[in-house]
Amino acid sequence: MKIRSLLSGMIILACSLPPALARDYDDAFPDRGRVSCRIVAVLDGDTADCVSENRSCRIRFANIDAPEKSQAFGRVAKKRLNSLIYGRDAEVLLEGRDRYGRCLGVVYLDGENINALMVEEGLAWAYRPYAAPEYILKETYARENGLGLWREPFPENPAEFRKRHRK
Numbered sequence: 001m002k003i004r005s006l007l008s009g010m011i012i013l014a015c016s017l018p019p020a021l022a023r024d025y026d027d028a029f030p031d032r033g034r035v036s037c038r039i040v041a042v043l044d045g046d047t048a049d050c051v052s053e054n055r056s057c058r059i060r061f062a063n064i065d066a067p068e069k070s071q072a073f074g075r076v077a078k079k080r081l082n083s084l085i086y087g088r089d090a091e092v093l094l095e096g097r098d099r100y101g102r103c104l105g106v107v108y109l110d111g112e113n114i115n116a117l118m119v120e121e122g123l124a125w126a127y128r129p130y131a132a133p134e135y136i137l138k139e140t141y142a143r144e145n146g147l148g149l150w151r152e153p154f155p156e157n158p159a160e161f162r163k164r165h166r167k
Contacts, residue, residue, distance in 0.1 A: 029052070029055045029056065031103070032094050032095065032096060033093075033094055034091060034092070034094070035052050035091070035105075036052060036090070037050035037051055037052035037089070037092060038050060038051050038052070038087070038089050038090075039085045039086055039087065039088055039089075039090055039107075041086075042078060042081050042082040042085065042086050043058075043078075044068070044069055044074065044077070044078045044081075045067060045077025045078050045081050045118060045123055045124055046060065046064050046065060046066035046077075046081075046115075046118070046124055047060055047061065048061075048086075050092065057102075059092060059102065059105050060100075060104050061106070061107060061115045061118070061124075062095050062104045062105055062115060062127075063106065063116075063119075063126065063127050063132060063135045064115050064118055064124040064125065064126065064135065065124060065126075065157070065159060066124040066125075066158065067124075067149060068162065071156065071158065071161050072152055072155070072156075073122075073148055073149040073155075077123040077124060077149075080118070080121065080123055081118060084114055084117070085109055088109060090107050091108040092105040092107050092108070093105055093106045115135075116134060116135060119135050119138040119139050119142065120141060120142055120147075121142065121148055122142035122143075122145075122147030122148020122151075123148045123149065126138070126139040
């Protein structure tokens, strides 16, 4: 019984730590380079958790910005990404870490750039000013063809949505 109480207390403490102490990544996970890993969770349309050789990392998909879960097409984007990568082995080209300590990366499945696919299907925006021209072209294609979130008359950029809801 004491062990259960102790474990419960430790879990509560871990959940209440400030973000700087309760990291979503493993320090041993590399910051750059190509890593093979298994996708073990999809958090939203541009974030997933992966595990490689007993190391884990939260991957923030580079070059894209998917709608927030409470935003139009947010749940659709998460569901689509989940159907593409959850439980599968992927290659991730790591480009560093973001300000929250998440790994920034481009996810490839069977050689296909999943980040670019999400933009091409209209389920994410090209993340300016960092997006490569390939992503801008794919966003233009999705816009012109009214795919995904581009069916909406006035789709809101996720960065603007976050800024508006922070206040």
